[in-house]
Amino acid sequence: MDLRSRIELTRRARARRERLTRVLATAGAGVVVFTLFAIPVFLAFELLPFAPWPDAIGHALGALLVGTTKATLAALLIALPLGIGAAIYNARFSALRLRNVVRPMLEIVEAFPSVVIGLVAAVWLAPWLRLHLFQVVLFVLGASLLVFAVGHILGSVRRTAAPGLERWLPFFLMPIFALLAILIGISIAPGAGVVPVTPWNSIVIGIALGFAAIPMVFSIAEDALGLVPDRIVDGALALGATRWQALRTLVLPTVAPSLLTAALLAAGRCAGETMIVLMASGNTALATFDPLVGLRTLSADIALTLPVTEPGSGAYRLLMLVTLLLFAFSFALNAGGERIRRKLRRHLSAL
Amino acid sequence: MKESVSSVARANDKRRGGGDGQGWISLAAASLSIVLAVVLGLLGLLIVSGLGEFWPKTISDVIVRDGHGIESHTIGQIIAANDERLVLRTGELASFGSAYERIRRSEITAVSEPLDALQLILSDGRRVYARSGQTEEILRAALPATLIETQALNAAGFFTRLGIFARQFVHFVRDMPGPSALTGGVFPALVGTLVLVLLMSVLVMPLGIAAAIYLHEYAGHGRRARFVRSAVNSLAGVPAIVYGVLGLGFLVQTLGSDLDRRFYPERLPTPTFASGSLLWASITLALLTLPVVVVSIEEGLARIPPMLRQGALALGATRSETLWRLLLPAARPALLTALVLALARAAGSVAPLMLVGVVKLAPTLPIDGEFPFLHPTRQFMHLGFSVYDLALASPDALIGVPRAFACALLLIGLVVLLNLAAIITR
Numbered sequence: 001m002d003l004r005s006r007i008e009l010t011r012r013a014r015a016r017r018e019r020l021t022r023v024l025a026t027a028g029a030g031v032v033v034f035t036l037f038a039i040p041v042f043l044a045f046e047l048l049p050f051a052p053w054p055d056a057i058g059h060a061l062g063a064l065l066v067g068t069t070k071a072t073l074a075a076l077l078i079a080l081p082l083g084i085g086a087a088i089y090n091a092r093f094s095a096l097r098l099r100n101v102v103r104p105m106l107e108i109v110e111a112f113p114s115v116v117i118g119l120v121a122a123v124w125l126a127p128w129l130r131l132h133l134f135q136v137v138l139f140v141l142g143a144s145l146l147v148f149a150v151g152h153i154l155g156s157v158r159r160t161a162a163p164g165l166e167r168w169l170p171f172f173l174m175p176i177f178a179l180l181a182i183l184i185g186i187s188i189a190p191g192a193g194v195v196p197v198t199p200w201n202s203i204v205i206g207i208a209l210g211f212a213a214i215p216m217v218f219s220i221a222e223d224a225l226g227l228v229p230d231r232i233v234d235g236a237l238a239l240g241a242t243r244w245q246a247l248r249t250l251v252l253p254t255v256a257p258s259l260l261t262a263a264l265l266a267a268g269r270c271a272g273e274t275m276i277v278l279m280a281s282g283n284t285a286l287a288t289f290d291p292l293v294g295l296r297t298l299s300a301d302i303a304l305t306l307p308v309t310e311p312g313s314g315a316y317r318l319l320m321l322v323t324l325l326l327f328a329f330s331f332a333l334n335a336g337g338e339r340i341r342r343k344l345r346r347h348l349s350a351l
Numbered sequence: 352m353k354e355s356v357s358s359v360a361r362a363n364d365k366r367r368g369g370g371d372g373q374g375w376i377s378l379a380a381a382s383l384s385i386v387l388a389v390v391l392g393l394l395g396l397l398i399v400s401g402l403g404e405f406w407p408k409t410i411s412d413v414i415v416r417d418g419h420g421i422e423s424h425t426i427g428q429i430i431a432a433n434d435e436r437l438v439l440r441t442g443e444l445a446s447f448g449s450a451y452e453r454i455r456r457s458e459i460t461a462v463s464e465p466l467d468a469l470q471l472i473l474s475d476g477r478r479v480y481a482r483s484g485q486t487e488e489i490l491r492a493a494l495p496a497t498l499i500e501t502q503a504l505n506a507a508g509f510f511t512r513l514g515i516f517a518r519q520f521v522h523f524v525r526d527m528p529g530p531s532a533l534t535g536g537v538f539p540a541l542v543g544t545l546v547l548v549l550l551m552s553v554l555v556m557p558l559g560i561a562a563a564i565y566l567h568e569y570a571g572h573g574r575r576a577r578f579v580r581s582a583v584n585s586l587a588g589v590p591a592i593v594y595g596v597l598g599l600g601f602l603v604q605t606l607g608s609d610l611d612r613r614f615y616p617e618r619l620p621t622p623t624f625a626s627g628s629l630l631w632a633s634i635t636l637a638l639l640t641l642p643v644v645v646v647s648i649e650e651g652l653a654r655i656p657p658m659l660r661q662g663a664l665a666l667g668a669t670r671s672e673t674l675w676r677l678l679l680p681a682a683r684p685a686l687l688t689a690l691v692l693a694l695a696r697a698a699g700s701v702a703p704l705m706l707v708g709v710v711k712l713a714p715t716l717p718i719d720g721e722f723p724f725l726h727p728t729r730q731f732m733h734l735g736f737s738v739y740d741l742a743l744a745s746p747d748a749l750i751g752v753p754r755a756f757a758c759a760l761l762l763i764g765l766v767v768l769l770n771l772a773a774i775i776t777r
Contacts, residue, residue: 014669021671025569028561029579032645035638036582039593042601085382093376094383102383108770109390113699115735116759119742120393123752124400143381151377169377170384177384211393214386244372265588272590274702275735279743299592303702306596311604323596327589334588335581 043324046317053314063285064322067295068271071205071281074291075270078210080263083217090218091225092247095167103222110215118279121208126199126280133203134193135184142180147173196292200282203291208276213266220265220341224258225251227348257344264337268330274299298322401760404753405519407504407512410468410480413439414461415454422460425452426468426480430749437462438749442471442479442489451749464505472500523757532712532741533750537758539716543629543709543731544765546717548697550633550727551640555693558637559644560686564674566645567652580649587642595703598635603627603707627708629717630727635707639700640693647692651685652678695769698762701735709736711744734762 090099129136150173154166165172196203228251236246252259277283282294283304302319309316408428416422427441430451437459440451467483473496481489490498502515526536566583570576607625615624624630655678663673679686701709710730717731737758745751 014672018669018671021564021674022569025561025565028558028563029565029570031558032562032583032641033579035641036579036586038601039589039597042597046600082382082386085379086386089376089379089383093380102387104774105390106386107774108767111695111699111766111770113701113735113759113762113766115699115701115738116397116763117393119738119755119759120396123742123755124396144378147377147381148374151374154377155373166376166380169380170387173377173381173384174388177381177388211389218386242372244375248372248375268588269590272592274590274592275739278702279739299590299702302592302596303705306599306706311600320596320600323593327593330589330593331585334585337588338581338584 039327040324043320043327046320047324053317057318059287060285060318061322063287064296064298064301066287066289067281067285068297068299070202070289070291070295071209071277071297072267072270074202074206075209075213076263076267078206079213079217079266079270082210083214083262083266084221084259086214087218087221087225088247089170091222092251093166093169093243095164098168098170103219106215106218110219112212113275114212114273115275115279117208117212118276121204121276121280122200125208126201126204129204129207130196130199131190133196135188135190137193138184138188139181142184143177146176146180150176194292198282198284198292198294200280200294201292202281202295205277205281205295206291208280209270209273212273212276213270216269217262217266220262221255221259224255224341224344224348227345228254229351232351254348255344257340261337261341261344264333264340268333268337271297271333272299272326272330274303278303298326302326397756397760397763400753400756402516402520402757404757405516405523407470407502407507407515407519409464410470410504411439412463412465412468412482413437413454413459414463415458416460417458425454426482427451428480442481443477466506467503468505470502470504471498472502473497474499524761528712531746532737533745533747533754537732537734537737537754537761539713540732540734540737540758541761542716542718543713544698544734544762546725547629547633547636547704547731547733548694550629550725551636551697552690552694554633554637555640555644556686556690559641559648559689559693560679562641562645563648563652566649568670568674583642583645587646590702591639591700592702592706594635594639595706597638598631598703598707599627602631602634607631624728627706627730628728629708629731632704632707632709632731633727635703636697636700639703640696643696644689644693647689648682648685651682651688654685655681691769691772695766698766698769699735701733701739704733704736705739709733711736711740734758734765738762 086102090102094102150169154169232250233246236250237243241249277295277297278300281296281300283296283300284294285296285301286293302323305315306319309319408430410426411429413425413427414422415425425439425441427439429437430440431438435456437454437456438451439454443450465482469481469483469486471479471481471486471489473479477496479489486498486501504512504515507515523536524541525538527538529535562583566576566580570579603625607622610624611622659677659681660673663677664670668676708730710732713730713732715726715729717727717729718725738755741751741758742748742755745755
């Protein structure tokens with residue numbers, strides 16, 4: 001009798017604890033769902049009051065949209081080739097020891113505060129690039145040609161003679177690049193060719209934002225490339241394909257969806273990035289796609305004008321609209337990107 | 352097996368004329384080498400510029416002849432030079448904060464680095480430069496401040512300079528700022544950053560754990576659960592500035608002013624809760640990091656082998672007992688990873704803070720010995736914002752920019768430490 005009542009008591013206590021846990025977990029999830037809806041609902045609610053829109057709203061919004069698009073495109077132009085190229089090499093050709101160093105290193109770079117990248121871009125890169133734009137263009141062209149030459153030589157020497165060469169190629173290329181850079185630096189004076197009117201222009205933004213987005217592109221692309229099973233590639237090689245052919249006709253088409261994901265997520269990140277553009281873009285709202293002039297993005301506009309805007313005014317409403325646009329845009333890009341990535345992961349793990 | 356395939360591959364490459372595709376492979380390698388070079392270059396630049404601020408520079412004696420043929424001496428450290436002028440940091444005798452002079456190269460007759468040049472540190476933190484004969488005169492002019500330390504920088508060897516460097520760095524980290532952010536240390540910014548991220552993690556972790564448990568244990572795999580899961584995932588990609596707008600518009604201006612009207616009507620119109628503060632900033636950051644935390648904890652819970660919980664349930668444990676005694680302890684690495692990810696993300700995001708209470712110079716620390724010790728309604732300083740403010744909004748770029756680099760280095764150090772901790776614990 002005594003034992004039974006004690007069991008009954010324990011049973012009740014356990015049931016109570018069970019309920020409590022459930023309630024706590026549900027409350028936590030409730031807060032998450034609340035935030036989920038708080039942002040769009042709050043922004044939409046702030047848009048409702050019938051304050052007049054400021055004059056020339058179309059003009060102001062247009063310039064910001066053009067600025068954001070320009071910054072994002074410039075950044076993607078830098079981040080996608082470099083990030084995907086680096087991922088291809090790292091996942092399929094690099095030495096294992098190099099691979100194991102590069103991945104955590106870029107993971108740490110991904111966590112770099114953007115204000116630091118903005119600082120370097122605004123204070124150091126922008127003034128330097130203004131005088132060395134021509135040299136940089138020359139370097140990119142020259143380096144690409146050199147790299148192809150190196151590849152050709154690598155292809156024709158017996159690889160058994162230098163088996164490690166290709167797997168450590170990035171380090172062998174660095175001195176070549178350094179030499180080329182010094183050569184260009186000596187032969188061409190600063191300020192040759194085109195000099196942009198302002199140091200804070202879209203090219204600087206492209207480089208800085210692009211650099212900030214590279215780790216993200218890299219990790220998504222590398223993740224997918226590493227999931228492609230070796231035996232598929234081995235089969236292609238056995239049938240007589242070169243390694244490049246196997247990569248181009250087999251691996252790249254398989255992981256193409258995740259490259260698209262990388263592009264979408266990177267676009268979302270670049271479009272919403274605030275500190276880099278705030279510091280290095282000049283913040284001039286110009287509705288032009290000229291890469292040599294400054295720009296102002298949606299996010300920088302919010303950071304600059306919201307603290308000095310009267311709540312409820314027309315300008316405030318415009319800012320809420322801008323924020324809503326930014327939210328919807330990045331949310332949609334992320335949702336789309338994640339969906340594609342999940343599908344591909346399922347497909348790859350079924351292979 | 353693997354070896355034979357790769358020898359087949361080599362043979363294939365060879366047969367196709369070698370060059371086929373090798374150029375593209377090298378180009379991929381080149382992308383990696385460019386990325387690595389930029390990363391290393393950026394780190395090098397940050398370390399050199401950030402620490403270079405504290406390395407004692409040689410003191411120069413510049414002799415200038417003006418239009419009337421009269422010669423005068425200027426003593427200081429050369430901090431910038433181009434073809435036209437030199438910029439000399441001179442003593443802070445007249446004005447607090449480093450004074451400096453621009454001198455035209457055409458007027459300079461001689462530049463020397465005399466061994467008897469001294470750097471005098473005064474009791475109020477000012478730095479003054481002098482030749483050894485002038486010390487008395489300068490100290491009279493500097494009253495009521497007294498001399499604390501005399502450093503003969505030019506005569507100093509490497510290790511003496513290293514000692515001075517270390518002391519200056521420690522002062523920068525540990526000291527309160529002077530009357531403007533351009534002098535003194537950045538201690539309040541460091542404390543502000545730390546207190547902010549700690550408060551944020553206290554807020555975000557319980558919520559994140561609860562939500563992850565709900566999604567993992569109770570939500571199931573229905574349409575609604577899938578929707579919430581993917582929405583949380585997408586929320587992780589929403590720009591930080593959007594959360595900043597939510598923080599300012601909803602937390603500060605709506606919730607804050609409502610609290611003020613209800614509980615502190617006597618203090619109005621001075622706001623108590625209705626202005627940017629540590630409290631609202633940490634809540635904003637908690638909302639910002641919540642998706643990352645939820646996703647990473649849920650992944651951790653999903654990695655635990657299902658046999659473990661099936662065994663526990665078969666032995667008669669209730670769901671909550673399985674959870675508290677088995678699953679959460681097993682998911683500890685995932686919890687740590689989530690925490691550290693959140694800390695790193697929070698320490699690095701500056702944009703939302705600019706809307707919810709960060710200031711360039713706060714008169715008081717958010718944490719002190721006065722009851723109730725933590726003051727969440729105070730405004731605060733933040734390393735990331737100091738970087739932005741010193742580099743672009745300071746009245747004096749020559750002093751502001753090196754200090755901005757030093758702050759950036761501190762911030763990076765903090766973030767990298769947190770990330771290394773994440774990589775190690777997982």
